[in-house]
Amino acid sequence: MTAPLLAQRPSKALLIGLVVSGVLALVVLAFMLVSGGPIGFGLSALLAVAPLPVLLAAVLSLDRLEPEPKLSLAFAFAWGAGVAIVLGIALTFVGQELFARAGYGSAVVTSVGTVLLAPVIEEALKGSALLLLLRRRREIDGLTDGIVYASMAGLGFALVENVGYYLIAFGEDGAGGAVQLFVMRGLIDPLGHPIYTSMIGVGVAYALTHRNPARIAAIPIGYLGAVFLHALWNGAATTGSLAWLGLAYLVIMVALIALIVVTVVERRHLVARMGVYLPGYQQTGLVTEADVRMLSTLSARKTARKWARRAGLGRAMSDYQQAATELTLLHLRAERQGMDPVKFAVERDAYLGAMAHTRRW
Secondary structure, eight states, X not given: OOOGGGOOOOOHHHHHHHHHHHHHHHHHHHHHHHHHOHHHHHHHHHHHHTTHHHHHHHHHHTTXXXXXXXXXHHHHHHHHHTHHHHHHHHHHHHHHHHHHHTTOOHHHHHHIIIIIIHHHHHHHHHHHHHHHGGGGGGGOOSHHHHHHHHHXXXXXXXXXXXXXXXXXXXXXXXXXXXXXXXXXXXXXXTTHHHHHHHHHHHHHHHHHHOOSTTHHHHHHHHHHHHHHHHHHHHHHHHHTOHHHHHHHHHHHHHHHHHXXXXXXXXXXXXXXXXXXXXXXXXXXXXXOHHHHHHHTSHHHHHHHHHHHHHTTOHHHHHHHHHHHHHHHHHHHHHHHHOOOHHHHHHHHHHHHHHXXXXXXX
């Protein structure tokens, strides 16, 4: 993420993608409303939206140290809810139709669509949101950023998909059927899609932030990981076996723990690097030894923000910490990927200017 002084203007492509995706999502939801009726749709939408605030808060909490632009996050969410949903349904239907014309029975066609086509197609479409954000690659500074954008696309996709599934359950078994399905999809496994697509997010972020030859394979490996987790869950669900569901759930939870570990380790590494880079700016008067100690641990940063809020300077302290974080990330990018000295100096001075502005308060 870039500091305010260096924030990129929203690109036309980003704005167009956001609008198109949002409109497609509304069209899909409107179709569900007409086909399912207001009562069934209302209940289904309520069940789908109910866990969303908690899930969004959980995903965005990973991004507290270096928040991403709200417009880019909104684009990823809308892409998952709109373009990925519409194309996913269409392409899966076309694929199933091809298998049906090849002479396979309805049971085989349904299984192929659920276990093979859906994971392959849906993960490619959700993950494409990150590929479209590559034009704004300065926003993706680490693996955590890739996880956050991928999770937003996954949450958008899951929101609209869940409305459809709950509506089908309502049509078959009434409100009880919709609520029963909600327990499985909304309470037991609410992070399925974000976890799957986060594998792609890690791959894209690794490819952007490293220079070694292995980065070329990071994106396809991440995609295969996403497809595997998605297919594993869908396959287990089609068997109806609690043992297979339990095994699939265990594997997905291991993946979730691994993603959390990645974000924690990366966050601690970034905070620790502040103690390496920022002392070099003490002669500017913008960073003192006390500031370095405050910025170099998460607990000290939180304490400083609390103190600043009591003094009526909460925004200034947050901006100062943000600018110092971005300055550290600038050094990390230059260290890992190399950077033109003139460009580095321009960005560095902009961040120092932001720090000077906030220190005046």
